Amino acid sequence: MLHIFFGTVQNELIQLIGYYIIRGDLLLEIRSARFYALLIDEVSLHNKEKVVITIRFVDNNNIIREEVLDVIQTARITGCALYNVTKKWLLDHELELNNLRGQGYDGARHMRHGLAKAFWQRTA
Numbered sequence: 001m002l003h004i005f006f007g008t009v010q011n012e013l014i015q016l017i018g019y020y021i022i023r024g025d026l027l028l029e030i031r032s033a034r035f036y037a038l039l040i041d042e043v044s045l046h047n048k049e050k051v052v053i054t055i056r057f058v059d060n061n062n063i064i065r066e067e068v069l070d071v072i073q074t075a076r077i078t079g080c081a082l083y084n085v086t087k088k089w090l091l092d093h094e095l096e097l098n099n100l101r102g103q104g105y106d107g108a109r110h111m112r113h114g115l116a117k118a119f120w121q122r123t124a
Contacts, residue, residue: 033057037102
């Protein structure tokens with residue numbers, strides 16, 4: 001077998017396929033389902049704050065699915081900062097805020113009160 005790619009090129013190719021093809025297909029499924037729930041979790045990795053975005057929806061076969069779609073780095077983990085990052089991500093990926101039907105967060109106070117409250121106030 002001829003090895004024409006270096007490991008880093010192979011890794012980049014795999015990331016691009018996952019990012020553009022697989023996630024693109026998932027977003028099409030979510031949009032066709034119309035309604036969705038947003039699941040957010042924050043993670044600290046190597047002193048960097050990250051937000052994990054997961055979408056829960058019912059697919060065309062009436063199967064409930066949860067798909068992790070992104071991990072976003074953020075400077076702050078306040079309710080307002082999380083709302084802004086999450087809203088931007090949803091709009092950038094053409095997921096209508098009016099179709100958001102549920103939210104799930106970990107037990108952190110700023111997630112439950114800050115982020116959840118901001119979404120319900122702005123989509124009600």
